[in-house]
Amino acid sequence: KQEVTQIPAALSVPEGENLVLNCSFTDSAIYNLQWFRQDPGKGLTSLLLIQSSQREQTSGRLNASLDKSSGRSTLYIAASQPGDSATYLCAVQNAGNNRKLIWGLGTSLAVNP
């Protein structure tokens, strides 16, 4: 059974720092891995999607990597800003007919001015 874990659960950093959020999964038979951002009381915003055949994706100051063999993904945020403060969620889409999303609990990020 696929399980997704995100570490740390919470992170507080000063503005300008580069940071890494971690996501691990137990079954490497995935279709893709997605990173989302959620602001308090809001819906989810898709940040990056990495297909199972890819190693990384980049969007602006964000870079997500995928290592299927070790069951790990990282989300790298460069030069963090207070506006980056949010909860970041990782979700794995299983391979096969189901292709259900399996979610981590998220990392709550606070970037302090």
Place this chain on the structure above:
Amino acid sequence: DGGITQSPKYLFRKEGQNVTLSCEQNLNHDAMYWYRQDPGQGLRLIYYSQIVNDFQKGDIAEGYSVSREKKESFPLTVTSAQKNPTAFYLCASSIVNANYGYTFGSGTRLTVV
């Protein structure tokens, strides 16, 4: 602009009452999903639909019902059989059978009064 619209943003339910949450998308996506989010828990799938007039139970379907009469619409009814309905409800859509991310609505917060 294309997107998903959830309404209402806040909903209050009395004991024994059925309530319906609206979800409309204009993205021409085939698949639509309903998730429930509770503090300290990952997103849990309630129901999903990959085609009009067809839908499948997710992990926590008891006490909920859905319909998919139109491609654009996927309303969720929280029935009186759902004993703990207070939660944040999120609707999402995606393209079926493609490496394509999910698009989420802004959510509905349901509270039992």
